[in-house]
Structure formats: C-alpha cells, structure tokens
Amino acid sequence: MFTTRPTLQGTFGMVSSTHWLASSSAMAVLEDGGNAFDAAVAAAFVLHVVEPHLNGPAGEVPMIVAPAGAEPTVLCGQGVAPAGATVAHYTSLGLDLVPGTGPLAAAVPGAFDAWLLLLRDHGTKSLREVLTYAIGYAEGGHPAVARVGSTVDTVRELFETEWTSSAAVYLRDGEPPAAGRLLRNPALAWTWQRLLTEAEAAGANRETQIDAARAVWRAGFIAEAIATQAAKPTMDTSGERHESTMTGDDLAGFSAHYEPPATFTRNGWTVAKPGLWSQGPTFLQQLALLPTDDDPDDHHTLIEGTKLAMADREAWYGDSTDVTLESLLSPSYNDSRRGLVGERASAELRPGSPDGREPRLPAHLDLAGAAAPTPVGAGEPTVAPDGGTRGDTCHVDVVDRWGNMIAATPSGGWLQSNPVIPELGFPLGTRLQMTWLEDGLPNSLVPGRRPRTTLSPSMAMRDGQPVMAFGTPGGDQQDQWSLHFFLAVTRGRDLQAAIDAPNWHTSSFPSSFYPRAMVPGGVTVESRIGDDVIDGLRERGHDVTVGDPWSEGRLCAVTRDPETGVLSAAANPRGMQGYAVGR
Secondary structure: OOOOOOOEEEOOEEEEEOOHHHHHHHHHHHHOOOOHHHHHHHHHHHHHHHOOOOEOOOOEEEEEEEOOOOOOEEEEEOOOOOOOOOHHHHHHOOOOOOOOOOHHHOOOOOHHHHHHHHHHHHOOOOHHHHHHHHHHHHHHOEEOOHHHHHHHHHOHHHHHHOOHHHHHHHOHHHOOOOOOOEEOOHHHHHHHHHHHHHHHOOOOOHHHHHHHHHHHHHHOHHHHHHHHHHOOOEEOOOOOEEOOOOOHHHHHHOOOEEEOOEEEEEOOEEEEEOOOOEOOHHHHHHHHHOOOOOOOOOHHHHHHHHHHHHHHHHHHOOOOOOOOHHHHOOHHHHHHHHOOOOOOOOOOOOOOOHHHOOOOOOOOHHHHOOOOOOOOOOOOOOOOOOOOOOOOEOOEEEEEOOOOEEEEOOEEOOOOOOOOEOOOOEOOOOHHHHOEOOOOOOOEOOOOOOOOEOOOOEEEEEOOEEEEEEEOOOHHHHHHHHHHHHHHHHOOOOHHHHHHOOOEEEOOOOOOOOOOOOOOOEEEEEHHHOHHHHHHHHHOOOEEEEEOOOOOOOOEEEEEOOOOOOEEEEEOOHHHOOEEEEO
C-alpha cells in the first residue's frame, strides 16, 4: 500500500507528536540520556509554545504511563469544577449551557501539575533541563505554523475589542502571525524562568525543586495571576461578560493523580484507556461490539457500533456514574446491543440499559438534535467569531531503549479559549463546557468533579507487555479515528500505512463542545475512501459528507517489539505538522 513516508525503526528511542519541534526536542532529551518520560515532558512544554491554538499549560492532559517491566497506569491531569461552579449558579445567570469560551468554562487547570508529577516520579532530568526547549522557543521565537495565524484571524475582532491581552501576543503590529514568521511569547518565557528561580531556591535535590514548582503553581505568583484573571468579567460565547467562580483555594486544592486504566482484550490484544470520566471506554465498547468474524471493510457495521457506544457515553459516562465498566463491556450486554445493528443506518440516539438501569439523557438534547453538523477537518480548530471552538488538541508518544513507554493527549487552554493572562503568557481552559447544567446526570456540573473529557490516549499490550502507544487530536472523533488505526494494525498493516489509510467519523450523537450539536445519521469520509464505499453507505441510509482526501485523523504512534527490542514510530501527514523521529 502507498504510504506518505516510511515507518521509522531503530533501537535507541522513538518519538511521535503533532509538531516536529516537539518531536525533535523530545529526541534531544533522549540523546542527552533522558528517558521516555523526561522526553515527553519536554515535548509537552514545547507544544504549549508551538501549538498554542491546540493546548496550553492551564489546560488538561490524560496520560497512559508504562515504566519498563510494569503494567500501564493512567496519570490524570484533568482538573475539576471549582467549588462555586454549581448548576444553580450558572442557571441563575440565565444560561442553559456552559459557554464555550470565557472564565465560566474553565476547570481548575490540570496539565501543569500532571507533567511535573510525571517528571518527579518517573523522570531523571531536572526541571530546568526539560523546560529549556520551551523557554528557548518562547523567548527567541519559533516559525509559526499556518493554522496559528488562521485561528487568530478568525477571532481577530474579539481580540481587538475584548481580549486585548491576547491581541498583545498574537496580533502584534495588528496582524496575525504569518506562516513561517517568528512568533515569540516573552511573558511565557519569563514565567518559566521565574518558576525555575523559585524552585531551585528550595534546594539542590531534583524532586524538591519539582515539588517547589508545583507549589508555586498552586499557591505562588502563578496561582495569584490565574485567580485574578478568573475573576475578571470576560466576554464569552453567551454574548455576555462573566467571571469564573475559581479561587486560590481551588488551585491550591488540586493535584494530579494515578489510577488504574480501563482495559478490554480482543484477539490477543489488550487496550488500556482512561476511565469513564473520559470518552476512552467508547473505544473498548466499539471493540466489544464487533462481531467475531468482523469484516475489515464493513464500514456500516463499524459506524453503527460507534453510534451505540457514543449513545452509552451520553447516558452513562461521567465522574459520578454508578455504572461499571464490567457491565458495559460484558458479553451479555454487548450481545444484546449488537443485535440493534441492522441493514439500514440508524438516526436515533439509543443508549442501553446495563444491569437493567434505565438510561437518562440530558433534556437539552431535544434542542440540539437539529443543530449544525460537526465540521469537516483534521482535528484542527473550527472557530466561530465569538471564539467558540471544538476539536483542538495535541498528542505525543515516546518509547525509549529501556522499554519505558507513554501516550499523552494534552489539550485545553487554547489561545481562543480565554484571554491571555498578561503576567503569564497563557490563557485558562474551557473544559467545563462538556458538563450539563442539569442535576443528576453522570456528567452534570458538580463542584470538585471532573468534566467528561474527549481526551483519550491509548496503549496496547500483547501477552501483558505494552507494545504500542498511540492517539490523536480530534475531540469526539478521537476514539473513532484511533480505533480504525488500531484495527488496521491488528490486521497486518504497518504503522505508517495504518495512519495513512482513508479515515472517517460519524457525528450521529451529541457533540461534547458548545453548542452540543448532533447530525442524526451523519458520517464524514475522506474522498480517498472511494466511490464504492460512499455509494454503499448512502444506499444504506447514511447521511454522507465527503471531505477532502486528507482531512480525517491526526494519529501518532510508537511501538516496541518485546522479543527483539526494535522500536518503531509513525506520524500523521495531514495538516503537515506531525512528525516522528528516532534512531
């Protein structure tokens, strides 16, 4: 099969990420003797600088971490709702949805603490050693990718009239950064330099410095600036100015943590995902719904299975659910659900009844069902003039010569999510837009609970050993695109061929992003998938949108063969940003 580039192979180390500068920085850490976790942290902070339209330090990140010889674990960097973020407070403001932008949409930031916890517990490098790459690019500049400028151009009026601190960074000389033009963020470089100064003053020990930096984020100058910004009335997608309920106490009380992954085994492959506070288990449910003799070219069956898994996501997933993964993944439950897949496409949202429980869907879905479709795209931002966005994320995978492996999907804190905090050089996030302003749902807005995130890194095991880390940006599409990639790999395609293969997604379920649209029966395909597939889907009742030939999916992946020690990596060519490096 044609591939856009070769699958890289070697024995020393492999990195795949959504931006070549992040991949190269991670590789530099490996070359300097660091391990996969040191390299991932360096890449993450570079991604904050070079993909500011896709992630930032005040966003969130779930990771799947597999130290050599150990089973994978999930490191959760998803922040929670502030103590004052109640349904009653938001509805008292006249809201029926959490806005898609602005301080009301901001969860307590989780990404920074998660990356530092990873570095402390599993890394070997100092904080200064891993931050040096991000500081260099923020201070000295990096050639902007075209999509940064196009994103800024879309929200130019908002920046000029309301979010003027963002204009100071991204509209210098009154124009968005042109492709290839050096883009600098001196405030961000200053933030990390001051952080290092204060952390190193705490002592010479590596772990002591990292914990000191975490304390500065929670209760020092960074926390003070975040709390001050959160309290400022800010224009958001509601058309009004609102402030957050977030306080210094919320910031001081949050810590990233480890937890067991959700797993499912099929045909000798075990896949590890984040739990029901994410959409990750939809990947596992889609696997469980496949017939034993599944046809790799049966797009109809895959699409219908995705709809069923996503309907369960809407009814049962959240930080407060009382449904277990065992119930959702049980053979009996999936046998009954599989029977719902007919010869014709379904346009209904059909959650199941695990353990006999009756599903409850948000009342707002009655209003959202006829809304506009999810836009065609490769996981890059689609931005409304008021700053509303969906599908903005990064990804990084690393494996080293010792067998350490990590998959991470950083997101949130985008330049179009909230105004830049002028003292710090980065904005707050918007993950609370994924909660419902209705009490009693698994994903209701509740203080101290995590919003259900779309972020969903993956790790696959064979015979109990981690062999592949992978993932993609793309919001609700993540566990569709990544499933199709995974199935291609398990059926014999090499990494790059599996990434390059024509991809698709269905939007026949409520979007996780404001304004929570859905397209009953909707499927978007790359034109390369072929007229025979497109015509066949339409004949079976699917509402097919044909996108550009390279518009679906932004996969990254690394592998390790436990028997030979050979490492491999591949990256997505769509968007011309993702790159794998290694030797």
